[in-house]
Amino acid sequence: MHIAFLTSEYPHQRATHAAGIATSIRNLVVSLSEKGVKVSVFVYAQKEDAIFNEDKVKIHLIKNRAYKVMGWYWHRKFIEKYLNSYIVSEGIDIVEAPDWTGITAFMHFKVPLVIRFHGSDAYFCKLDKRKQKFKNFIFEKLALKNASAYITPTTFAGTETQKIFGLDKRKIKTIHYGLRLKDFENETPSTYNRNNILYIGTIIRKKGVLELAEIFNKVAKSNSEAQLILIGNDSPDLKTGTSSTYTLVDSLFSNxxxxxxxxxxxxxxxxxxxxxxxxxxxxxxxFAETLGMVTIESMALQKPVVNTNIGWAQELIDDTKNGFLVHPSNIDLYAQRILELLKDEALSEKVGIAAREKVEALFDIDKIADINIKYYKSIIE
Structure with a gap:
């Protein structure tokens, strides 16, 4: 079997962008390759055209094209023609693409197309309670309607997407993202910086970073040794028009x-x-994820996680057992959970061990790759 992945991001030094989607795709691509499946990755929206091999995987970088009119259409048709040529010449059996902005709208491949719900613009707009651009909705709906089947990383994301676009729920399969567990071993889980709180993710409103500032104000008031570390790209804030969301976050911290x-x-x-x-x-x-790769990465490294309690998170964490689930707007309870873990190192260790066990049971990429292969075969047949 030969599988092609169409994506706008992939973790490679020559690719222009890589975030959570890229990580989840690469984890699967590498595992599939190790199981003898031939894989090609087609990365669009790049600065150059290039083809090269890495770890038995052929990677195509597809440069952005400029068109005088209707670029959104003609660039899609260029990608379609490019991909179809390799479908024929290299015997590709199936194409997987993301739902975001409906990249496969107006495309018709010579093999079945499966779309994975990494999170459409419509999905995030619904969770954010934002109005979506009509054009984006149409593109995403056309793309989804053209697909033979769908994969969702959580049942919650699948159900919400199905409702938004009126999809056939029988064509939706829940398959979690996975981790290469050998890359996430923590040999010294009891060694860490006490009272350090870590956030990883884009600095953007939908990630709850404004609420996090208020939460940390309460934590810092009760624990003078608490430290908050934030990692991630800053981004503009659509609601206020501010060029930096972190500027908004910073303004909310107490002195x-x-x-x-x-x-x-x-x-x-x-x-x-x-x-x-x-x-x-x-x-x-x-407030808005389909699964959240960094959550399961932290759990795999035996870290106690205080996560949102919205939909998808309930499929990752059993509240109070292998992590904590709190709605981001419940500032007091969120701060309380953090303080409990900072105060009680035995509790932190216990939750961290259970978190690792949860990841081993549900998010082992070796097991998940087998589930993907079986599902791909059912689509091809």
């Missing part, structure tokens, strides 16, 4: 709390694991 905050900006992925290992508690008060 005392601000002394104990360290915003590191974007950090190389290779360094993120060390930051997680050094943390006492990891926090993800998001």
């Amino acid at each position: 005392e709390a601000k002394k104990h905050v360290n915003y590191l900006g974007k950090v190389a992925y290779s360094e993120v694991i060390d930051h997680i290992k050094n943390a006492h508690v990891c926090v993800f008060p998001s």
